[in-house]
Amino acid sequence: MRFARWFGAREASGTAKAEPGNESISVLFVCYGNICRSPTAEGVFRVALDRAGLAGRVRTASAGVGRSFIGSPPDRRAIQAASKRGYDLTKLRGRQVNPEDFARFGWILCMDESILRALAEMKPPEFDGHLGLLLDFAPEQSLREVPDPYYGAPAGFERVLDLIEASTTGLVAHLRPLLEIEPTGQPPDQ
Numbered sequence: 001m002r003f004a005r006w007f008g009a010r011e012a013s014g015t016a017k018a019e020p021g022n023e024s025i026s027v028l029f030v031c032y033g034n035i036c037r038s039p040t041a042e043g044v045f046r047v048a049l050d051r052a053g054l055a056g057r058v059r060t061a062s063a064g065v066g067r068s069f070i071g072s073p074p075d076r077r078a079i080q081a082a083s084k085r086g087y088d089l090t091k092l093r094g095r096q097v098n099p100e101d102f103a104r105f106g107w108i109l110c111m112d113e114s115i116l117r118a119l120a121e122m123k124p125p126e127f128d129g130h131l132g133l134l135l136d137f138a139p140e141q142s143l144r145e146v147p148d149p150y151y152g153a154p155a156g157f158e159r160v161l162d163l164i165e166a167s168t169t170g171l172v173a174h175l176r177p178l179l180e181i182e183p184t185g186q187p188p189d190q
Contacts, residue, residue, distance in 0.1 A: 025175055026059040028105035029134065030115050034064030034094040036157070037111040037146050039074040041134060041164050043087040048168045057179055062092065063101065065118050069094035075150065081157035085165075102127045109134040109171075112145035135163060137170030 029041035042062035049055045072094045073079070082089045097119065101108065106129035110116040119131055135144050146163050149156030 027107040031111040038062035138167040
């Protein structure tokens, strides 16, 4: 795949905004179209950060390598499945990964190996962040990739949520020490 193929389209307006505050860590979730897996990961991760007392300390967004769904809301089945578990994806809009994302995000987490390969090819030499698979943060899972539910039944969206919930729990646990925050959400005593 060539660099221009992925970055040929303009970035959509209405991209996910960073939380206010002093963000020291930034995480970008990436799938193909940014309408199923990566917006689900963004929504679940935001709630996990809030529950951990880390909201506002970590900037997060999602994107896709494809350009078909720029500006589109997440798939209605993703919205419905997420809503049943208390996650709101309705304000998110699809956008395409762009070169600036490698400067804006220190953690770029892919949903599958094909996305990881595409981003590894696009990665500028000066990128010193983490580029990897989201499910690496859920080693207890039998999969390494979050399967794309787009062409399947609604049960596929539930499975995606199961995998993403497990991996975002692991991701929050991994990032917490990097933020030097106690489990209570308070800075450690000096």
